Amino acid sequence: MDTNAIIQLLKGNQNLVEILQGAKFIACSVISKLEYLSFPNLSQNDVKLFEVFARKIEIMDLISDNDELHQYIMNIRNRKKLKLPDAIIIGCSMYSQCTLITADKQILKLKDLDVLSYDVLPFMQ
Numbered sequence: 001m002d003t004n005a006i007i008q009l010l011k012g013n014q015n016l017v018e019i020l021q022g023a024k025f026i027a028c029s030v031i032s033k034l035e036y037l038s039f040p041n042l043s044q045n046d047v048k049l050f051e052v053f054a055r056k057i058e059i060m061d062l063i064s065d066n067d068e069l070h071q072y073i074m075n076i077r078n079r080k081k082l083k084l085p086d087a088i089i090i091g092c093s094m095y096s097q098c099t100l101i102t103a104d105k106q107i108l109k110l111k112d113l114d115v116l117s118y119d120v121l122p123f124m125q
Helices: 003-010 014-021 030-037 044-056 067-080 084-095 105-109
Strands: 027-029 058-060
Touching: 003 014, 003 030, 003 044, 027 030, 027 084, 030 044, 030 058, 030 084, 067 084, 084 105
Parallel strands: 027 058
Antiparallel strands: none
């Protein structure tokens, strides 16, 4: 999941709940964790909700000796001309052979990626 999907899920987006019910594996990059937890004006309730969520999924980190993961990230960044945070999120998804769940319009335009979009609820944009 990318950061926008995590936000939507934690705000109660039922479309995402339904998508994730059948998932065998749910993860996010440490970048998504950092993006979410560094939002200005994040309430303590939001932090606690994320902590509960994070205990139920895998948070993928950027271990310094994982050259294979690093290669995925560098290749996707160079080939698709992405910002580094997006390249890390996509690279982690590719490395794990997972479908990336996102509503990011730039990412959804990219070809040759295993990406799943969802309906963004208007009050959550």
